[in-house]
Amino acid sequence: MRLDWLRPPARIEIEPLGPGARLRVCPPCLTEPLAGTARLSADGGRLVLGRGGRQGGAAPQAATRVEISGEFALKGASNDPLRLRMPSPLGVRAEGGRLLLTARISLEEYVAAVLAGESGGFVSDEGLKAMAVAARTFAAKFRGRHAAEGFDFCDTTHCQDLRLAAVTDRMRGAAQATEGELLWWEGEPAATYYHANCGGETEEARNVWGGPRLPYLRRIEDPYCTDQGRREWSAEITEQEMRRALDAAGLRVPGGLNAIEVGERTPSGRARTLRLRGTKEVIVPASQLRFQIGRTIGWDRIKSDLYEVRREGDLFLFHGYGAGHGVGLCQAGADRMGESGRDYRDILAHYYPGTTIGLTAAGLTWRALGGERVDLLTTRPAEDGPLVTLADRLVHEAEARSGWTLERRPRLTVFPSVAVFRNATGEPGWVAASTKGGVIRLQPAATLRARGSLESTVRHEILHLLIEDRADPATPLWFREGVVLRLAGAGREPRQRPRPTAAAPGNLDRALRHPAGPEEMRRSYAEALARVDSLVARHGEARVLAWLERGGPPLAGG
Ligand SMILES: [Zn+2]
Ligand SMILES: [Zn+2]
Helix, strand or coil: CECCCCCCCCEEEEEEECCCCCCECCCCCCECCCCCEEEEEEECCCEEEEEECCCCCCCCCCCCEEEEEEEEEEEECCCCCEEEEHHHHEEEEECCEEEEEEECCCCHHHHHHHHHCCCCCCHHHHHHHHHHHHHHHHHHHHHCCCHHHCCCCCCCCCCCCCCHCCHHHHHHHHHHHHHCCCEEECCCCCCCEEECCCCCCCECHHHCCCCCHHHHCCCCEEECCCCCCEEEEEEEEEEHHHHHHHHHCCCCCCCCEEEEEEEEEECCCCCCCEEECCEEEEEEHHHHHHHHHHHHHHHHHHCCEEEEEEEECCCEHHHEEECCCCCCCHHHHHHHHHHCCCHHHHHHHHCCCCCCCCCCCCCCCCCECCCCCEEEEEEEEEHHHHHHHHHHHHHHHHHHHHCCCCCCCCCEEECCHHHHHHHHHCCCCCCCCCCEECCEEEECCCHHHHCCCCCHHHHHHHHHHHCCCCCCCCCCHHHHHHHHHHCCCCCCCCCCEEEEEEEECCHHHHHCCCCCCHHHHHHHHHHHHHHHHHHHHHHHHHHHHEEEHHCCCCCCCC
């Protein structure tokens, strides 16, 4: 996605926030640690990179594309200062004296960032989940709007407003709880428009934008956002301001602007057209005037098209209800529905009548099962019930084996098919599970059982959760994997295990992170285990486990 799509900055500063921040100054170059602040600026189409102290340091260097990865603060962009921890690098290049910033984030992180941008004030978790499904579906429907520019989504309301810097765990939680779910209409993702507040009645989409009639974007009454009164607003716009907005739109009213009247109204009562009166009358779409006023004098003035307008002296007085275009989901109402105990499926069914919610067009949906220590999300609750008991037992075993306590309550998400698992996690089909942010994502239990790897996979991932809570962020991956594999061996003596080879630890981490195939993955795991076993043979298990909290063994590779 593109950051700062509307107003790309001319210069930015990147400040490393940890030892993991790295810089790549050309596409084929190796990455190098980012030691101090890097300053990037655009000189026409040329990217200029300055490093080191304020005035001193190395001479500025020209580049075509720079990538920054790891954890860093981005200053000079509009979300300033934006602290980022990018799973894949932030790319920067120059064009026309501006810096173009492209970030690759997962769909779920994107959804969480949209919630931060659009739904930061939500009180209800179910309302937030409904918005997560709407935002994800909107993304699935309209991906490709920016294909010609070389990215999928911009960061403005053109696509969806988003704020990477303001994502909270609660927003990530709403994205995760509905992971991969979309709203479907006749086998395709629905056009899930949403707005801030409908003022009592939503609007049919074609009354706002024209186009064909979409039954799920019809006018509905909303008793929820109005249960404590309709949201009212008023605005005073001077004749001069109004002229400025009309000029910007290239609209001239002959003889000066004397009066504004609502011409036609939509069935929900929104202004569709306005009559602007001078010596002659000019008719303009109400949405166009709202857009021009927003652009020239501010978006917080005329908040919706649901209003009355009159003239008083030098002023045009607007009095109206709601906020936004009024099509689709009303965010204020969705939040109130959630607060009153309705779940996110009810909310989506209310605002998008006739759609089905599901991971696929066939409408498979998540069901939650709760165990003693774990929660499980599945589309087949009857089949996967026993998995809850299994996972509960494995949590107890892992705690007994390691001597540690699992503080959080892990969630297992069992995907209905290998294809959906691959889509959601981005992992290849030969990877059985993926654990991120306290969630263990699994291939279908039947698939893993058939391979004889269900129990070992769940045990492995639970041990990872136990270890990731404890490990210092700098701990090498091979050490974490080796410890997990050793603890998973549950006390069996490492008799026939291979001896460690002399490969550089950095290479092993790379192979573990991005194995070329199942064979390399198996070899890398065996090597990680062999190294940890040999460390334990020399230093004892208690000391080796304690190293996790200190970033790994004192000398990498032992
Ligand atoms: Zn866009
Ligand atoms: Zn409403």
